[in-house]
Amino acid sequence: MKSLIKNCVDLIFILINAPLLILYFVICLVFGKNNGVFSAFAQFYSMLPGQLGNYARANFYRFVMQNCHPRVVVSFATLFSQQKTSIGSGVYIGPQCNIGACIIEKDCLLGSGVHVLSGKGQHNFDDLDTPIREQGGTFSQVTIGEDSWIGNGSIITANIGKKCIIGAGSVVTKDIPDYSIAVGNPAKVIRQRQ
Incomplete structure (x- = not known):
């Protein structure tokens, strides 16, 4: 029953988003598919506030990003700057995040104000x-493991392995191996979770 309700809500938000999705794709056809158009819609x-905004964002991004599972939460005031982004199922992205080109694998949690930059060589x-x-x-895609x-x-400029914990306010400049707990600026691994 719960699955049926979620599917109905998805369908409703697809219909609500349809005019803006059509506008998005028409603009992309006329002016070319670029990150400026994507950024404006993002x-x-x-x-859009509240839970309704969460549903609207998830149902918009699933059609315009490289990949976005419909069962994600993208909170208020979170901005995506690159369309080359992939978000797995069960991901929670807190409010006021700034996300560049990245792969966020399933079941990840990003707190408020996290910045994921598109690699280290942007400038x-x-x-x-x-x-x-x-x-x-x-620009390169940063991966955050499942x-x-x-x-x-936190500020992320390098890959993070699966099942890692990155402490609040950390700056990740080097790849973090699987099962690590890392903190600080620059972030250093303080212990393993295994």
């Missing part, structure tokens, strides 16, 4: 005669 959806800065904003950079918990206010 900003709009981020501002080149070697040429002193060219402004940094004009030097480009490289059943990991990222504490409030």
